[in-house]
Amino acid sequence: MRVPQSHPSPLDHPEASPVTRRLVLLFALAIGLALVCALAWSLAWQTGIDALRLNAAVRGDRTTAALKGTLERYESLPYLVGAHPLVQDVLADPNPERVAAANRYLEDVNRHARATTTYIIRADGICIAASNWRGADSFVGVEYRFRPYFIEAAKGDVGRFFGIGTISRDPGYYISQPVRRNGQIVGVAVVKLNLEWFPGSDASEPLLVTDDHGVIFLSSVPAWKYRTVRPLPTDVVASIDQTRQYARQDIAPLPASVERVLEGDADIVRIGSGLRAPRYLETRRALGEPDWHLVTMSPVAPVLDAARNATIMTGFGYVSLCLLAFYWRMRRARVREVVKSRAMLQKAYAMLNDRVAERTVDLSQANERLQREVAERTRTEQELRATQDELIQASKLAALGQMAAGITHELNQPLAALRSFSDNTRVFLERGQYDAAHENLEAIGSLTERMGKIVNQLKLFVGRAKPRGQRSPVARAVRNALALLGKRLEGVRVELTLTDGDAASTALDPHGEYPELIAQCDDLRLEQVLINLIGNALDAVAGLPAPCIVIDVRAQPATLEISVRDNGPGIPADVMPRLFEPFFTTKEMGQGLGLGLAISSSIARDCGGALTAHNAADGAVFVLTLRRSRVNAAAGDVTGNRAGNRAGNNAGTADAPRA
Incomplete structure (x- = not known):
């Protein structure tokens, strides 16, 4: 039987094999180029889109805040206009004299509020008074019963509507409020705002x-x-x-x-x-x-342009790497030929060089080990220097951040009191009550001195300076803290108790003198701690139907324990371990820096005491423990200290700002 012979394949030909390998290599390189370009396009596109979304979010937040701020600023203006006696009278009896008075009033309000138009509509939908009563496009006498903002306000709700004016043909945003008289809706007050300023700053991007x-x-x-x-x-x-x-x-x-x-x-x-x-x-x-x-x-x-450029650059880079690899391969082949020719010459001298090589191997190996050790040590020293520089920089930044945030946190309460006293002083001066104004100015001076003390005490906190020989009456510190938080304590039941050893608790009079309750702590730093603890308790009981805060002073032979307890929800278990960490807070953004308890704990430690927290049956309890100062020979020092610090504490002990 004859077996047919198969024709040889081009791949089996010895001369065709290198050509085939080159073609396969070129095909693989082309596929690699396509994959790399596709990957570069995808990454550049996604990166660009993410950057666009981030910029759009920033622009959107800025524009939304500006637009909502403008709308909210005028939200209550129609209600205030509707509550004015002139508006009430003209809706009750629209005689010409009252209409003229209402027109002048609306014109003045509109000019000061910088609104477009302010006008009053009767219950039947007819405008009877408007700020533009002098112009040819006056709204007086026009019927607006068909407008949604009038319909909503007539039902007793706040009307909000954007549209083009039927008289002025100018677009605007309308805010309306019902006008009530004796419990009945007798009309509607409307304010029109011009929003054509929006969004003039970003014309390049719609x-x-x-x-x-x-x-x-x-x-x-x-x-x-x-x-x-x-x-x-x-x-x-x-x-x-x-x-x-x-x-x-x-x-x-x-x-x-x-x-x-x-x-x-x-x-x-x-x-x-x-x-x-x-x-x-x-x-x-x-x-x-x-x-x-x-x-x-x-x-x-x-x-798209960035993705296209990135793809082109990546393609050029890929081709350059391929050419570099081809050049390296050709150079390597030449080197192999040179090495092969040299090997033939060196073979003749191998016998002579063996002894020399044996003697030099040990030296070469030792030299290589020494070079590796020197390079490793040099690299280690460089990494150590870089690490030290980074630690020094991080320490500087952390100290700077704590100092700035601490000053902001501690000056909030005195600044609020300064604002109240300054406003009341202006009112007293307008009324001619110069004695009351003089008292408020003295209080403002005391608060300024108090703010200077706060800054000095924060310097002590940063530098970990140990105050020595400072003594503070506890009752006065509690009184000053409650006075400074007077506005926030409205509607909150505050109980002050005193417990002497194992005896039963009695009521603590903050205005009384308790010479036996003297703590070894600076009076201003003690007030700082109490303000922070009472302020946190107020935040915990906010929104409760019957908020209550209990401040108990327990006198022990060697210590004084001041506990602040609230009837809030308590401290969650996962928050308790991190309660006194700097910058840790459970409040919303903008309501707290997370430094109050950290500063308070640091003050307690600097004074030789401690600040602890735990949950009670109906809320959270913070306990401040300080060393007790006995009143004997030092009583004169305490009295003198009280007299010297009276000017700095006037701001804290003053009554709530007068109206």
Whole structure:
């Protein structure tokens, strides 16, 4: 039987094998180039989009805060206008004299509030008085019964509405409040605000606001105003026409199409049609009340350019690496040929060099080990120096942050008292009550001196200086702390008790003299601790139906224990271990720095005492333990110290600011 012979394959030919390997290598390099370019494009695109979203979030937060601040500033103005006697009288009897007085009043209010227009509407929908009564476009006599802000206010609610004026043809935001007289709604007070200033700062990147129907009524691109982000149902269009919200504007959809939906409230949209239509990263956020939405539009073109450039640079880098590898391979082949030729020459001298090589091997090995050790030691020393520099820098930054935050935390209460005293002094001077004004000015001077002491004490806290020989009456410190927190203590039941050893508790009179209750601590630092503890207790009982704080002073033979107990929810178990750590706080952002308990604990330690905390049956308890100072020969020193510090404590012991 004859076996047929197979034809040889080109891959089996010895001369074709290197060519095939080169083709396979080139194909693999091309695939690698495509993968690297795709990866570079993806990373650059994602990085650019993330940066756009971050910038859009910052712009959105800034613009939202500005817009909401403007709206909230005027939220109560219609209510105040409606409560004025002139408005009440003109709604009860709209005779010409009262109408003229109301017009002048509204004109003055509108000028000082910097609003667009302020006007009063009767219960039947007719405007009877307005701040623009002098102009040709006066609202007086116009019927507004069809406007939603009038309908909402007539029902007893706050009316909020954005629309184009039927008389002035100017867009504005309307805020309305019902006007009540003897419990009955007799009219509506309205304030119109001009929001056309929005958003004039970021014209390069579109920014717009839509109402609850999706109609764009504020935009940095004028051509997009009074367009819709989506088609409107027929009933919504009819409602807009009925209320004349946008007057005679042609409400048409914005020519936008979503190309890609991203995570969160963000999309890639194209505005217009065609390949050259611009694309934007659209992010949305709700403003709350009113039901508006802020939309930021960030151009995607810079991200595309950056991704394209990154891909091109990556491709060039990849090709350069491939060429470098090819050059290295060719050079290596040449080196192998040179080495091979040298080996043939060296073989003749091998016998002669063996003895020399044997003697030099040990020396070479020792030299290599020494070089490695020197290099390792040099690298270790460099890392040690770098680590020391970083630790020194971190220590400087931490100290600077603690000092700045501590000063801010401790000066809040005296600054608030300074504001109250200064306001009351102005009122006293206007009334001619110069004695009361003089007392307040003395209190302001005392508070200023007290703030200087606080700064000096914070320096002691940072430097860990140990105060020596300081003594403070506990009753006076409690009285000063309660006086400084007087406004916050309104509506809170405060119980002051005194326990002497194992005896029964008695009531503690903060205005009484207790020469036996003297603690070895500076009086200002003791007041700092009590203010922090009582302030935390007030935060814990905030919102409770029957808030209560108990301050108990327990006199032991060698120590004084001052406990502050509240009937709040207590301290969670996971918070207890970190309670006295600096910058640790459970409060919301902007309500606390997390330094109060850390500073208080540090003060207690510096005075030779301690500050502890635990949960009771109905709340949290903070116990401040200080060494007790016996009154014998030192009694004169205590009395002298009390007299010397009386000027610095006047701010704390003064009554609540007079109205």
